Amino acid sequence: xxxxxxxNLGHEKWVIVYDKSAFNTAASVEHNFKQASGRLGIxxxxxxxxxxxxxxxxxxxxxxxxxFYVKKHGxxxxxxxxxxxxDQYFEFKKVAYSFGVPSQVITIxxxxxxxxxxxxxxxRQMNIKMGGELYTLQMPKECHKHTMLLGLDxxxxxxxxxxxxxxxxx
Numbered sequence: 001x002x003x004x005x006x007x008n009l010g011h012e013k014w015v016i017v018y019d020k021s022a023f024n025t026a027a028s029v030e031h032n033f034k035q036a037s038g039r040l041g042i043x044x045x046x047x048x049x050x051x052x053x054x055x056x057x058x059x060x061x062x063x064x065x066x067x068f069y070v071k072k073h074g075x076x077x078x079x080x081x082x083x084x085x086x087d088q089y090f091e092f093k094k095v096a097y098s099f100g101v102p103s104q105v106i107t108i109x110x111x112x113x114x115x116x117x118x119x120x121x122x123x124r125q126m127n128i129k130m131g132g133e134l135y136t137l138q139m140p141k142e143c144h145k146h147t148m149l150l151g152l153d154x155x156x157x158x159x160x161x162x163x164x165x166x167x168x169x170x
Contacts, residue, residue, distance in 0.1 A: 002041035003124065005133040009033075009077060011045040015069060017062065017092075018082040020051050025111045026082050032119035040123055047080070048073065059091040066099055077130050079103045082111050102129035139170060146170065 018026040030047060037044040050065050052058060069076065079101055081092050089105055096103035104126050110118070124134055137149070151166045 002039070003127055003132060003134055004136045005127075006040065006042040007077065007127050007130040007132040008043040009037075009045060009047070009126075010043075012048040012073060013045070013077050014047045015050050015066070015076045015079045016047040016082070017050045017052060017065075017079060019084050019108075020053055022082050022084065022108055022111075023051065025108060029080070029082065029106060029111050029114050029119070032114045032116060033123060036116050036119035036123055040120060040127075042123055042127065044123075048076065058088060059095055062092065062095050063098070066095065066101075070099065075099065076101055078126055080126070081105050082108055084108045102126075104129065143170070 016026055016030060026049070030044075033044045048069060050062075050069065052061050052065070066079070079096050079099075081096075081103060083089060083092060083105055084107075086107055092105060093103060104122060106114075106122065128134065139147070147170045149168050149170065151164075153164045155162045155164070
């Protein structure tokens with residue numbers, strides 16, 4: 001299903017960050033994004049590739065590289081980070097937040113299992129973070145002015161389930 005208000009990822013207007021040992025995985029993620037984008041109605045051009053060395057403090061190096069990018073290109077639409085370790089998540093988010101840029105984290109193990117379905121879901125998440133909309137709802141004329149709309153979803157993983165719930169008033 002096409003996204004209602006798609007935010008396109010223009011040439012080098014988005015950044016993909018990866019450890020130098022994960023270039024092939026990052027390239028595979030980009031390839032899957034491009035394949036999934038057509039059926040969603042999002043245009044995905046080539047990202048700005050930001051390769052981090054493993055020798056330096058990850059957060060400091062990322063901050064320095066993003067500072068260089070912003071001076072040259074302006075603020076990116078979104079930063080996609082392939083993290084080798086989940087414990088780096090908050091460090092990365094803190095750096096991205098300091099630039100006022102939305103971010104999307106993909107762990108290396110998940111990136112290695114990336115396919116069209118996962119790429120589609122991640123692109124939807126990214127679209128929302130960039131200010132886009134997934135769906136719009138046309139209210140029937142018969143609805144009263146003060147109507148509450150409810151949304152509910154359940155995700156099951158083994159014996160565990162998580163419920164997502166949202167509500168809004170027209």
